[in-house]
Structures are given as C-alpha cells and as structure tokens.
Amino acid sequence: MSEVLPRRAELLALHTKLSSIGTVTAQMSLAIEGLPLRLATVAKGEPIARDGEVVHHSCLLLEGMLHRTKTTANGGRQILSIHVPGDIPDLHSLHLSKMDHSLVATIQSNVAFIAHADIKKAITQSPPLNDLFWRETLIDAASFRAWMIMLGQTDSMARVSHVLCELYVRLSMVGRISDNGFDFPLTQSDLADVVGTSPVHVNRVLQKMRALNIVVLEDRRVTVPSWHALREIAQFEPAYLHYLNQKAGIERPKPQWMPPKA
Amino acid sequence: MSEVLPRRAELLALHTKLSSIGTVTAQMSLAIEGLPLRLATVAKGEPIARDGEVVHHSCLLLEGMLHRTKTTANGGRQILSIHVPGDIPDLHSLHLSKMDHSLVATIQSNVAFIAHADIKKAITQSPPLNDLFWRETLIDAASFRAWMIMLGQTDSMARVSHVLCELYVRLSMVGRISDNGFDFPLTQSDLADVVGTSPVHVNRVLQKMRALNIVVLEDRRVTVPSWHALREIAQFEPAYLHYLNQKAGIERPKPQWMPPKA
DNA sequence: CGTTGCTTTGAACTAGCTCAAGACCTGTGG
DNA sequence: CCACAGGTCTTGAGCTAGTTCAAAGCAACG
DSSP states (O other): OOSOOOSSGGGHHHHHHHHHHSOOOHHHHHHHHTSOOEEEEEOTTOEEEOTTOBOSEEEEEEESOEEEEEEOTTSOEEEEEEEOTTOOTTGGGGTOOBOSSEEEESSSEEEEEEEHHHHHHHHHHOHHHHHHHHHHHHHHHHHHHHHHHHHHHOOHHHHHHHHHHHHHHHHHHTTOOBTTEEEOOOOHHHHHHHHTSOHHHHHHHHHHHHHTTSOEEETTEEEOSOHHHHHHHHTOOGGGGOOSSTTTTTSSOOOSOOOOOO | OOSOOOSSGGGHHHHHHHHHHSOOOHHHHHHHHTSOOEEEEEOTTOEEEOTTOBOSEEEEEEESOEEEEEEOTTSOEEEEEEEOTTOOTTGGGGTOOBOSSEEEESSSEEEEEEEHHHHHHHHHHOHHHHHHHHHHHHHHHHHHHHHHHHHHHOOHHHHHHHHHHHHHHHHHHTTOOBTTEEEOOOOHHHHHHHHTSOHHHHHHHHHHHHHTTSOEEETTEEEOSOHHHHHHHHTOOGGGGOOSSTTTTTSOOOOSOOOOOO
16 A cells, blocks of 8 residues: 555554555654554443543544444434544544534444644644545545435435445455455444434344345344445445545455454 | 624625634634635526536635535435535535535525635645634534434424524524525425425425424525424534534524625 | 426325334353 | 343334325416
C-alpha cells in the first residue's frame, strides 16, 4: 500500500485505513507516530462515549467492533454506524465535543484514546493530515447518506444486504475477511435496530436469505456464498465509501491487507 | 450576533449562519470577505452539482432553497437534506470532490460559487476558519444521523413533523420565519421522498395534521399554529444542530436575525 | 379552453408489526 | 452433575400502517 509503515504495531490498522482513503506521506506518518495513545480494553456493551457527554479525546479502534447508537424518547433505538479496526468513530467530537449519540463496544475491543489537544497539535503541524482527518469524517457522513437511502427507499431484505455488503468491503480493506465471511457479533435484535425493522422480521429475512444461499448468518459469523447476489439485492454501489482503489467492492473485494499473526 | 458585519451584502446570511455555530473573529471575517465569489441564479429544478461529477468549487446559498437528492437504481429517490440561505451544501466536496448525490435548486435561487482553491487558501491562512468550516460539515453529518433516526424509528406523522421542525429552527436562525410560518416550495411528492413514504400517504398525514391544527401546509407555505404540539409529535430535540445558543428551538424559536429589506 | 402539474379520494392489497409461546443454548450455583 | 436463569432464535396468528392503482378535482398558465 504505502512505503512507510508505522513503527508502532497499534497504528497498523489506522495506517491501512488512511492509506485506503488518501495519500499518507512520510511526514504525515511521523505526525501520527507522535500521537500519545492511551491504550484500553473495553468490555462488550460498555459505552465509550455517552449521548450528551462532552468529550476531550477521540477513540481509535484497534481490534474488535464498536457501534454508534441513539435511544429515542419512545424507547426506540437506532444504530447509526458500525465500526471496524482503523476507524476513529468519534473523530467528529474534535469540533463537536458534545455527543449527540453514544459510542458503544459491540464486543470486547482494544482501543486507543487520543486527546483532542494532541490531535489538534498534530494536524496544525501537518495540514495534509488535517485534510485527511477531515476527509475521514466526510466519508463517515457519506455513509450516513447511504444508510438514509437504504432506510427510506428499500425493503428489509435490501437493507440487511446493504449493511452486510458495506461491512464486507470495509473489513476487507483492513484484512478482516476470511473464508468469504467475517465475524459479526450483533444479535438479530441489534441488526433490527440497524435496519429499522422488528427483530422477528429480521429473523424471517435472514431465513429467506439463508434458504436462497445468498448469505448465512450463524454463530456470530456471516458467510457470503454469493457476493454477486448479495450485491444485486442491496444494489450496493461502494462509490460512497470513496476508496482510492476504484474497484474495491464491485467484484468480491479481496482482503487488501493481512494483519500480522499475534 | 457578532461585532463585525461583512461589508458585502451577499455574505450576510453566511455570516449569520457561521456566527450561530461558532465564533467569527474579525480576522476570520476578513478571510471570508476575501473569497472571490461567482454569483449566479439557478432556476427551479436545475442541478448545481450532479451525482458522479467531480467538482472544483462549492456553492453558498444566498437566497432560495436547495436540496440534495439521490436516485436509486430501482427508480426511487431520496432527498437527503434541505438547505436554507447561509448554507454551503456541498462544502464536503472540498475533500470529496466526486459527488455521491446531486444538489438541486428547489426553487429559483441565488447562489455564489467559491473555487475550492480559494477556500483552501483562506482556511490555510486562518486555522480557526478551517475549524469552523469543518464544524459546519460535521453538523451536516449530525443532521443525517437525526434523519436516519426519523426514518428508522418513527411513524410517518413524526417524520413529517421532524422535517418541518428542523426547517423551522434553521430558517429562524437566518431570519426567514414570519407569521409563525415559512415558505415551503416542496410538493407533497417531494416531501414523500424526504420522509420515505408514498405521496398518497403524505397527503393523508398532512390532512390529519391540518385537522388537528398542528401544522398547515397550503399554497407552498407552512404555518405552525402549535409549535408545542409539532415538537411533541416529532419528539424534536434540536441539540444535534449544535447551535451555540442552547435554547434555540426548544421554545418556539424566535427569528434570530432579520434580513434587510431589499 | 385545453394542457399540465398538483392534490385529493376510494378501495383493494401487503410488508412488516405485535404478542405470545416454545426451542435452544450457555453460564452459574448448588 | 443437575437445575435453573437469562438471553437468543424461531414459529404462528391476527393485525395495521402504509402501498398501489386509478380516477377525479382543482389551479395556473399559455
């Protein structure tokens, strides 16, 4: 991908992610290396940032899965996004420090907290890094737009397919796809709160997709026997993810990078 | 709002908008003043930027209304956002130059195009302006999240209410509310593509709301007899708009600023 | 006046919901 | 080793919010 790999192993996923959406020069790499990290492990279900809270750091996901969620006054819950290693799901808090939703660990995850002050110092020193981080938050927004379209315009099968397609592509960029599938820790109820339907209905949709051999969700793992069919049902067009590698996600996405064995 | 008013009349709405979401110093004001503008009038229905196109300028809305829209492969259409004077709806194209949706004039509108190169120069010279523009795009994203919640979790009456609440608040910030209402150029079909239901159903919802005297949409104009009731139905919480004036939108929002008579 | 675009109405239909119960699995404590 | 509790998945059956199709009413405009 890029010439300069980070010395710190924790930063590999971030580096891969940033390289997939922009150019990471040696100088930018250096600026990133210099960021003071506070490593932490977050247990499944634990909040990292709460709705309404004012935060002074952002959170880089190293390993595991996070999601953003908002509970409505009527007891509903909408999951707003799902995050994979290399993501900084609350980077927006840099300029919007009061959270308007919660960030939660989907499974036990390793994260690195980075103080806003340190990020600001780094991006002031490196304008290209400022722009790349900004771009990252803009792609985030593009993803919201894609989810709005899925929620507003498509039926439940297409919605489920869209979410799985997007995850497949994003996980493949950071080398988390194996055997045509990936670990998927959400319950069917959680998935219902992603796609805006009832858990019962999600169950029936998943059964149908399983029967059609399009996608199999079993034992917290998604297997995709037919990428073509899945993509077709979702009408999935990965352009909105704005990866530099144009072809990413149109054919069955190949893992772009392999994580080193622990 | 702020001490320093722009000398150029075109920039009033922008200045008001920026002041409502952040601090605009004299120096920032100067940097904005220096931006070369290309003024233009766009006819109703005309695209300003097309899905898939690569753009090299952004568009400041001076007067009128714009909306972002995406047409799906199955012939569906989702309206992603509605824009009021002072907005720069495609500011994101600064770092995401390939459009993943279209920007269209809802009615005949006056706009000012600003070249990306000029914006980049201005925000490089003024880091606070960089941050304020970034913040603007982040609030945009927050709005998408709010719409996702409305689409995923609420019934059609709440959806319609939400959209009207948000518009009411945002228009009030730039002084476009009069007689407890505002001009609303969307047809019922357009509104259906905002809230993700059929036009027929929007019609019935509007009739019900009219009967309950919550909101009256007639002759391209929205009148809100009961802000309290409207807000209640939408469960509208304007915190996500991240206005500095905390109270904006909780009580019936007062026009924050009055446009000068032409 | 005739066309065009928007709104309104009716009536049949359906995707997805709710409620409720049973099956299954995993971990915990006795 | 068993029993039980709690979470998840599955199934059935009746219900409802919203859809589709088609037609009619109503402006505004040339």
